[in-house]
Amino acid sequence: EDQVTQSPEALRLQEGESSSLNCSYTVSGLRGLFWYRQDPGKGPEFLFTLYSAGEEKEKERLKATLTKKESFLHITAPKPEDSATYLCAASLDDKIIFGKGTRLHILP
Amino acid sequence: DTEVTQTPKHLVMGMTNKKSLKCEQHMGHRAMYWYKQKAKKPPELMFVYSYEKLSINESVPSRFSPECPNSSLLNLHLHALQPEDSALYLCASSQAGTANQPQHFGDGTRLSIL
Numbered sequence: 001e002d003q004v005t006q007s008p009e010a011l012r013l014q015e016g017e018s019s020s021l022n023c024s025y026t027v028s029g030l031r032g033l034f035w036y037r038q039d040p041g042k043g044p045e046f047l048f049t050l051y052s053a054g055e056e057k058e059k060e061r062l063k064a065t066l067t068k069k070e071s072f073l074h075i076t077a078p079k080p081e082d083s084a085t086y087l088c089a090a091s092l093d094d095k096i097i098f099g100k101g102t103r104l105h106i107l108p
Numbered sequence: 109d110t111e112v113t114q115t116p117k118h119l120v121m122g123m124t125n126k127k128s129l130k131c132e133q134h135m136g137h138r139a140m141y142w143y144k145q146k147a148k149k150p151p152e153l154m155f156v157y158s159y160e161k162l163s164i165n166e167s168v169p170s171r172f173s174p175e176c177p178n179s180s181l182l183n184l185h186l187h188a189l190q191p192e193d194s195a196l197y198l199c200a201s202s203q204a205g206t207a208n209q210p211q212h213f214g215d216g217t218r219l220s221i222l
Contacts, residue, residue, distance in 0.1 A: 031207040031208040032207070032208040032209070032210070034210045034211075036213075041196075041215075041216075041218070042215045042216070043112075043114075043198050043200075043213035043214050043215045043216050044151065044198075044213045045213070046210045046211075046212055046213075049208070049209075049210050051208060087150060091207050091208060091210075092207060093207050094207075095153070096153070096207075096211070098150035098151055099150065100149065100150050101148075101150060103148075
């Protein structure tokens, strides 16, 4: 069965404390791995697409990486405004499967 | 600001009412989607339109009726909803026929059923 699992479910960090969010996937025929950020009461905001193992993408304090089994979203020296829920999603030929998300809270 | 615009932002309706949710995009995308999202849960796919034709209906109850009048617009008609239908309804769009392109979401309509 195709599955996407994110961990941890929730994460509290001090401002400046770097960490990584995990997205592990078990799917047949991955076409792309997407990362989104979602703020409360808003729609998911697209961050990155990763297509093949070894690929990396960066944007400000965020870096996404991909292996054959999982993806990581590394956050370096986070600020309170980085607090949000981060969703990963695996795109297959006929569907997209979302993980349940990681709720990230950055304390000032 | 998102490039997918949804109206209204909030909607409160009784179980006997009929209302519609609207979605508009001007990115030239030919695939459009409706999702339902409950609190602290990921988006749950409801419908997919590709080139203005319904291509996926994820066994959604008939009280939800989608419509795609043209390539930029997507509607969701609501009738006789139940309290458990209260949720955030999200519209998204993407390039059609390419599973490796991301979906872009609107900010949703917060629906409350009394």
